[in-house]
Amino acid sequence: MHDSPPSAHSAISVPCSQCIPPSVQRFSIGYNRRMELIVTKFGGTALANPKRIKHVARRLVDYHSQGKQVLAVVSAMGKTTDELLGLAQQITPRPPARELDILLATGEMISMSLLAMAIETLGTRALSMTGHQAGIVTNTRHNKAQISHIKTERIKAALEEQNIVIVAGFQGTTRTGELTTLGRGGSDTSAVALAAALGARRCEIYTDVDGVYSADPRVVPRAQKLDTISYEEMLELAAAGSGVLQVRSVEFARNFAVELHCKNAFSNNPGTVIKEAGVERAIVSGIAYDDSEAKITVRGVPDALGIAATVFEAIAKANINIDMIVQNISENGHTDISFTSPAGELDRLRPVLDAQVKQLGAREYLVEESITKLSLVGAGMRTNPGVAAKMFKVLSQNGINIEMISTSAIRISVVIAAEKSQIAQRALHTAFDLDASEVFEEKLLSPEEQAAKAAKGR
Numbered sequence: 001m002h003d004s005p006p007s008a009h010s011a012i013s014v015p016c017s018q019c020i021p022p023s024v025q026r027f028s029i030g031y032n033r034r035m036e037l038i039v040t041k042f043g044g045t046a047l048a049n050p051k052r053i054k055h056v057a058r059r060l061v062d063y064h065s066q067g068k069q070v071l072a073v074v075s076a077m078g079k080t081t082d083e084l085l086g087l088a089q090q091i092t093p094r095p096p097a098r099e100l101d102i103l104l105a106t107g108e109m110i111s112m113s114l115l116a117m118a119i120e121t122l123g124t125r126a127l128s129m130t131g132h133q134a135g136i137v138t139n140t141r142h143n144k145a146q147i148s149h150i151k152t153e154r155i156k157a158a159l160e161e162q163n164i165v166i167v168a169g170f171q172g173t174t175r176t177g178e179l180t181t182l183g184r185g186g187s188d189t190s191a192v193a194l195a196a197a198l199g200a201r202r203c204e205i206y207t208d209v210d211g212v213y214s215a216d217p218r219v220v221p222r223a224q225k226l227d228t229i230s231y232e233e234m235l236e237l238a239a240a241g242s243g244v245l246q247v248r249s250v251e252f253a254r255n256f257a258v259e260l261h262c263k264n265a266f267s268n269n270p271g272t273v274i275k276e277a278g279v280e281r282a283i284v285s286g287i288a289y290d291d292s293e294a295k296i297t298v299r300g301v302p303d304a305l306g307i308a309a310t311v312f313e314a315i316a317k318a319n320i321n322i323d324m325i326v327q328n329i330s331e332n333g334h335t336d337i338s339f340t341s342p343a344g345e346l347d348r349l350r351p352v353l354d355a356q357v358k359q360l361g362a363r364e365y366l367v368e369e370s371i372t373k374l375s376l377v378g379a380g381m382r383t384n385p386g387v388a389a390k391m392f393k394v395l396s397q398n399g400i401n402i403e404m405i406s407t408s409a410i411r412i413s414v415v416i417a418a419e420k421s422q423i424a425q426r427a428l429h430t431a432f433d434l435d436a437s438e439v440f441e442e443k444l445l446s447p448e449e450q451a452a453k454a455a456k457g458r
């Protein structure tokens with residue numbers, strides 16, 4: 001692989017997907033193709049066993065036989081990524097990030113090669129590629145790398161030669177050839193980035209439910225499948241924990257005007273289209289939850305100027321993210337500061353807080369791991385006051401205590417006890433008139449697969 005900067009016809013350059021000017025966006029549309037290109041992505045459940053892989057192969061061959069160029073990005077089969085993480089944990093509780101990336105990247109390589117074999121047996125040419133072979137270049141942040149550009153020559157050549165191209169999602173390489181992965185759910189981002197780089201106007205994300213719902217249908221059975229949702233709302237839902245799409249994939253889609261079609265891999269239902277907002281603005285479009293954070297309260301902190309800055313500077317230096325923050329009013333010159341952080345970072349956070357408590361003369365710090373962050377998202381919140389009041393009232397009517405609150409222009413989030421998460425989501429879903437007439441029915445996942453989904457991200 002060479003390190004030359006991307007050329008306008010072969011690559012996208014993505015310095016920061018949140019701040020890409022329109023001039024750069026045009027950059028990605030540069031591939032003169034005679035045939036329509038379909039970019040698809042298949043999630044782990046869709047590829048969980050040989051039978052399902054053969055089913056996906058059939059779908060791709062059907063597209064190909066309609067005269068289309070076909071690219072499929074794949075996730076690892078079923079729970080493979082979790083199992084690989086489990087193996088690493090059995091060797092050491094803190095595996096080196098570089099080695100973990102090499103281990104995790106093998107998951108997607110299994111599914112890509114099996115899918116290519118399944119396609120070949122149907123009599124159509126297929127070529128699988130690792131992230132490196134597909135030209136996906138990332139920054140150097142192991143385990144959470146970001147795609148910086150894609151060198152698309154090899155993919156284009158393979159497509160021109162009538163191959164169905166299968167690319168391992170979730171992985172890339174740095175400029176110096178180190179293997180990286182893109183964070184959990186990263187295959188979504190691989191797919192959308194490839195769609196953008198190849199100038200495809202849409203990207204089809206095939207998963208194990210019918211599309212994006214007004215809530216996780218496995219938690220709120222009356223969740224309704226949305227026909228469309230704006231990039232902006234989808235971004236907020238994804239950032240608030242709705243695992244159906246990785247946040248960065250939605251950022252790419254918005255910044256490069258790629259329409260996302262989120263569909264069920266095992267039905268022909270129309271799914272959900274994620275695109276630029278129309279005129280209609282629902283007050284609340286959806287509910288998301290995030291079980292992956294912990295709440296930390298530093299108690300008895302001297303209430304002096306610059307204390308909060310000192311605490312959060314130390315945490316930032318350790319490269320640990322902070323989400324919500326609340327500082328209580330002070331009593332007798334002392335105050336409590338609470339914040340949330342990823343529970344997975346607690347091992348690294350504790351020594352930082354031990355040192356801070358000592359240095360600042362604070363009393364102690366407490367950690368609560370069984371919390372959930374619930375978020376209501378809707379573009380109509382901008383112009384409709386009273387959503388927060390209604391949310392808080394519904395929670396109180398259900399005996400649910402709110403521990404923290406944060407808002408954006410189109411989102412209200414609260415932290416509550418984890419055991420109340422399901423009741424709260426269902427009550428809010430009903431109160432905001434989101435309930436569908438039908439109840440979600442599980443048709444695809446075995447009970448074991450459902451349990452694995454429920455545990456994901458914790």
Ligand code: ADP
Pocket residue numbers: 042043044045046075185206207208209211212213214215216217218242243244245286453
């Ligand atoms: P894949 O392996 O296909 O990438 P994921 O598990 O990453 O699948 O994402 C799909 C899952 O996301 C669904 O099975 C569902 O339980 C969960 N989910 C959470 N929130 C939503 C939502 N708002 N709409 C649809 N699915 C959701």
Ligand code: ASP
Pocket residue numbers: 043044075076081082107169170183184185186187188
């Ligand atoms: N296999 C990876 C994961 O489980 C990437 C993905 O599925 O998108 O997170």
Ligand code: MG
Pocket residue numbers: 043185188243244245246
């Ligand atoms: Mg996913």
